[in-house]
Amino acid sequence: MDEAKRGGTCTKCGGPRHSRSRVRSNGVALCRRCGLYAPRQASRVRYLTDVEAAWLGAMLEGEGNITVTYRDSGHPRVWVAITNNEVEVISTCLRLVGDGTVTFCRNSRPNQHNTWAWVLRAKRAVCVFLLQVHPYLAGKKERAEAALELLWEECDV
Numbered sequence: 001m002d003e004a005k006r007g008g009t010c011t012k013c014g015g016p017r018h019s020r021s022r023v024r025s026n027g028v029a030l031c032r033r034c035g036l037y038a039p040r041q042a043s044r045v046r047y048l049t050d051v052e053a054a055w056l057g058a059m060l061e062g063e064g065n066i067t068v069t070y071r072d073s074g075h076p077r078v079w080v081a082i083t084n085n086e087v088e089v090i091s092t093c094l095r096l097v098g099d100g101t102v103t104f105c106r107n108s109r110p111n112q113h114n115t116w117a118w119v120l121r122a123k124r125a126v127c128v129f130l131l132q133v134h135p136y137l138a139g140k141k142e143r144a145e146a147a148l149e150l151l152w153e154e155c156d157v
Contacts, residue, residue: 044098044099044125045097045098045099045120045124045125045128045129045132046096046097046098047132048096048097048132048133052096053132053133053135053136054136055096056093056096056097056129056132056133056136057133057134057135057136057137058136059082059084059089059093060080060082060133060137060140061137061138061139061140063082063083063084063089064080064081064082064083064140065080065081065140066078066079066080066130066140066143066144066147067079067080067081068146068147068150076150076151077121078123078126078147078150078151079119079120079121079126080119080120080126080129080130081117081118081119081120082117082118083105083115083116083117083118084115084116085113085114085115085116086116087116089116090102090116090117090118093118094118097118097120097129099120099122099125099129100118100119100120100121100125101118101119101120101121102116102117102118102119103116103117103119104116105117123151123154123155124155126147126151127148127151127152127155128155130144130147130148131148134148
């Protein structure tokens, strides 16, 4: 079979790349064999100043949550979310951290406000974020420690 039809060649080992193999976000095409061992991308979470980390820690304490669920395979999935009625607050979270997703949550109940949510889902990003705001947490400190313990081996920070 022609290599063009199969997806070209792997940029790491030079072997044939199958059409279903991964293309990383930086445009590097890897075959299945090399894709399994490719180095992970660095987290896009910024290194925060003490003031920024304290503000985000306070937002996480008051308006946020740390959620831990388990997949069918038994692997943990951890994410951090902060919700608020003001889009400026949520956009500040996104700007300070540098990673995550902002979504609009329409409320169908009368007399309740629509909300905005900033969610951080990537394992490494969650690890880096929680490590930085951990000293400024009080009520959610144990939850953050438990989440970090679950993800520590997989994060490779």
